[in-house]
Amino acid sequence: MLDRSVLLPCLVGIVAAIIIVSRRGSERYRFPPGPKPLPLIGNLLDAPTDLGWYTYAKWARQYDSDIIHFEVFGQHFYILNSVRVAKDLLERRSQVYADRQQSVMVQELTGWHRVFSMKAYGESWRQQRRLFHQHFRQQAIPEYHAELTNGARMLLRSFLESPDHFLEHIRHISGGTILAVLYGIDVDKYSAERMESIEKAIEIVTEIADGGVYLVDFIPLLKYLPTWFPGAGFKRRAAEWRIHVETMFEAPYGDVKRDMKLGTAKPCVATKLMSAFGDKAEDPEIEELLICVTGTAYAASDTIVFAMIAFVRAMMVFPEVQCKAQQELDRVVGRDRLPVISDQASLPYLAAVTKELLRWHPITPIAVPHKSTTDDWYDGYYVAAGSIVIANVWAMFRDEERYPDPEAFRPERFLTAEGALDPAVPDPVEVFGFGRRMCAGRHYVDAALFLAMAHVLHALTIEKPRDAQGNVVEPPPGYALSRLFWCVAANASASVDEVDDDGSAGFAGRRSHLRQTSSRGLKG
Numbered sequence: 086m087l088d089r090s091v092l093l094p095c096l097v098g099i100v101a102a103i104i105i106v107s108r109r110g111s112e113r114y115r116f117p118p119g120p121k122p123l124p125l126i127g128n129l130l131d132a133p134t135d136l137g138w139y140t141y142a143k144w145a146r147q148y149d150s151d152i153i154h155f156e157v158f159g160q161h162f163y164i165l166n167s168v169r170v171a172k173d174l175l176e177r178r179s180q181v182y183a184d185r186q187q188s189v190m191v192q193e194l195t196g197w198h199r200v201f202s203m204k205a206y207g208e209s210w211r212q213q214r215r216l217f218h219q220h221f222r223q224q225a226i227p228e229y230h231a232e233l234t235n236g237a238r239m240l241l242r243s244f245l246e247s248p249d250h251f252l253e254h255i256r257h258i259s260g261g262t263i264l265a266v267l268y269g270i271d272v273d274k275y276s277a278e279r280m281e282s283i284e285k286a287i288e289i290v291t292e293i294a295d296g297g298v299y300l301v302d303f304i305p306l307l308k309y310l311p312t313w314f315p316g317a318g319f320k321r322r323a324a325e326w327r328i329h330v331e332t333m334f335e336a337p338y339g340d341v342k343r344d345m346k347l348g349t350a351k352p353c354v355a356t357k358l359m360s361a362f363g364d365k366a367e368d369p370e371i372e373e374l375l376i377c378v379t380g381t382a383y384a385a386s387d388t389i390v391f392a393m394i395a396f397v398r399a400m401m402v403f404p405e406v407q408c409k410a411q412q413e414l415d416r417v418v419g420r421d422r423l424p425v426i427s428d429q430a431s432l433p434y435l436a437a438v439t440k441e442l443l444r445w446h447p448i449t450p451i452a453v454p455h456k457s458t459t460d461d462w463y464d465g466y467y468v469a470a471g472s473i474v475i476a477n478v479w480a481m482f483r484d485e486e487r488y489p490d491p492e493a494f495r496p497e498r499f500l501t502a503e504g505a506l507d508p509a510v511p512d513p514v515e516v517f518g519f520g521r522r523m524c525a526g527r528h529y530v531d532a533a534l535f536l537a538m539a540h541v542l543h544a545l546t547i548e549k550p551r552d553a554q555g556n557v558v559e560p561p562p563g564y565a566l567s568r569l570f571w572c573v574a575a576n577a578s579a580s581v582d583e584v585d586d587d588g589s590a591g592f593a594g595r596r597s598h599l600r601q602t603s604s605r606g607l608k609g
């Protein structure tokens with residue numbers, strides 16, 4: 086069984102290699118430039134295993150091309166290093182480039198098949214995305230403003246109570262808020278168990294990615310090995326992981342279902358979905374659909390955590406930006422209340438800080454890879470059906486023509502001389518991906534980030550920490566979100582002692598105190 090399962094893919098690989106080699110000479114099947122492949126293994130030794138966007142950007146310069154090609158064991162990869170090429174392919178030809186690579190290990194064995202962001206392009210994906218869109222399109226977001234505001238105030242309160250647990254606060258409150266939005270679970274009393282399931286489930290995906298390649302993804306028949314079989318360790322691990330992934334999807338949904346029956350469920354996305362389907366909501370097929378839609382939003386929400394961490398780091402490293410954002414908040418919001426969502430349109434500098442944050446430190450630097458479904462030709466190059474197409478968003482945001490002096494963190498680049506948002510400067514919207522697979526939660530992100538950032542800046546000044554000798558500790562550069570960084574982040578300096586639920590009384594009562602202790606130089 087094992088021998089046959091190994092033999093077949095090898096034969097397929099050899100035939101594919103022969104076809105590729107024979108086609109290589111032909112002008113019609115010319116690949117874009119890229120590192121020279123070795124026989125059979127292709128560019129296995131060149132392909133980056135970590136921080137790939139730097140390598141891809143280097144290749145773009147080295148081969149002087151916005152589109153780069155490499156291959157590993159006959160699997161073709163195309164790297165799109167400019168907005169022009171990414172939009173041409175992933176948006177203008179999105180019917181060809183809307184698929185996703187499937188992994189036996191991640192989707193089938195570990196249970197992530199339920200997340201529609203990883204689903205193959207097709208009717209099932211379309212149905213789930215359509216339902217998701219109904220509840221996360223721009224017009225639906227105001228329904229969640231109350232929960233998001235509540236979450237931002239809890240974040241503030243938690244920072245002030247125990248700044249040392251800074252990272253946990255961001256994680257718990259971001260997760261707690263989406264639990265409230267999706268399943269009506271009270272943010273104040275969120276269960277540690279529920280929060281643990283998403284953290285474990287996300288850790289699993291990271292662990293699989295860090296673990297490199299699983300043979301079962303190249304030889305799918307290996308998934309039929311019994312768990313006791315020598316070499317089937319991956320199956321045992323997948324079975325353990327699957328429990329956490331299933332808990333993440335099913336447990337909160339089960340809570341809402343129970344509460345709906347008891348008549349005690351709070352209105353939320355899940356109750357709306359169930360009500361829309363009426364009696365059919367209990368059909369196993371429909372129930373599975375609703376579990377997938379809500380679970381996808383739950384899993385995807387973890388990205389906000391990384392955006393908030395990048396925000397804290399940026400404010401620490403660029404105190405002059407922090408100060409300007411705080412001055413704008415003081416002017417627009419005043420010192421006697423906390424920000425609310427309706428302030429957003431009057432805070433262009435803060436909007437520019439958000440854009441610059443997503444540009445300068447894109448938390449999805451290579452977005453999520455797409456996959457092509459049919460053969461295609463672009464700029465005279467051949468794109469084979471089934472290729473993995475990666476948009477190097479990081480390189481796009483370092484494009485000097487779009488963003489001069491790209492390494493500098495300069496929100497002003499998005500503003501006119503009068504301080505309004507400049508429509509002539511491209512929005513770094515590519516951080517949310519492209520075409521039909523573009524992030525379906527981006528309007529939620531807009532409100533969530535605004536409220537969290539505005540609250541933190543209005544009440545706190547984030548500073549670099551000092552060591553025992555009083556020396557400033559510099560956060561590590563780039564994407565190194567190390568332990569040291571968590572310690573750095575924990576040193577956010579508090580400016581208020583308490584935040585009332587309504588965001589007014591407690592805050593106003595601390596006004597003079599805030600002025601005295603703030604490092605912002607406010608005058609009394």
Ligand code: HEM
Pocket residue numbers: 201202203214217221381382383385386387388389392448449452453454455516517518519520521522523524525526527529530
């Ligand atoms: C700063 C935060 C976020 C960033 C930067 C981000 C970025 C992305 C990116 C790059 C993709 C892949 C796009 C592509 O394939 O071209 C994506 C997909 C997706 N995102 Fe987000 N995301 C964020 C937060 C969220 C949140 C909070 C939600 C849910 C409420 C969400 C829901 C989704 C969904 C459902 C998809 C799958 C789209 C599909 O495959 O059809 N995202 N996101």
